[in-house]
Amino acid sequence: MTSATSTPVRTRRNLPWPIAFYQTAVGKKWVMAVTGIILLGFVLVHMVGNLKMYLGETDLNKYGVALREIGGDLVPHTSILWAVRSLLILAFVLHIHAAATLTAMNRKARPVGYKGGRHYVAANYAARTMRMTGVIVLLYLLFHLMDLTWGNANPNFVHGEPYHNVVESFSRAPVAVVYIIANILLGIHIYHGAWSMFQSLGWNNPRINAARRWFATAFAALIVIGNVSMPIAVLAGVVS
């Protein structure tokens, strides 16, 4: 029997609803899906923007300047860029937090695991792949920022000259290979993510499964082909 003087337990009921929702597995899956969509949007826009490299040095460098000048004289310099960056950082942090806490939740719910179930093996394979590719993409992103944004991993880095920096970076074969492998792993992560996000959002009708599979394959393939083409083009001397 509970005594009248015992400390009140803070239950989900008295938490604000977004936090209470986030504490459930469904809430975490929603957050993963919504932040995943934001990150997919970034990866697509970033890839399309970087393809300006094929138009030449002036076009890519002008694009870099244009990103900083979004909003023109109406807003302080780089403020829109920083607003977008803040949204991306928030989405990225929430995506990783939801993934980590969901994994912990699943482990707690079933510490021993099923024995020999085929579906379990398949689901576990996808989850393990997502964790592995997710961690590698995170490490790649850190290296990428050091290479092309901050410049401390790129000996010939010049501030404000993305074309020069990209060419200098990809001219080093080991760096180009890192970009190629990391972007293929990113493609695998995107494929699984784009497929499962519909399920997380409750769009799991068998009639749309073919469309889900098509979307996940096409999106992942587009990103991999676009991103991998750039280091290959520099290595092959097509872009120099």
Ligand code: HEM
């Ligand atoms: C071969 C493919 C890629 C190329 C050529 C490339 C190129 C670049 C360049 C040149 C910059 C610096 C832009 C500037 O400061 O003006 C940059 C920044 C960045 N890249 Fe990439 N990138 C590639 C792939 C990726 C991927 C796959 C991701 C994410 C997983 C990514 C995430 C970022 C982020 C977060 C920034 C910082 C953006 C900012 O500071 O506003 N990039 N990239």
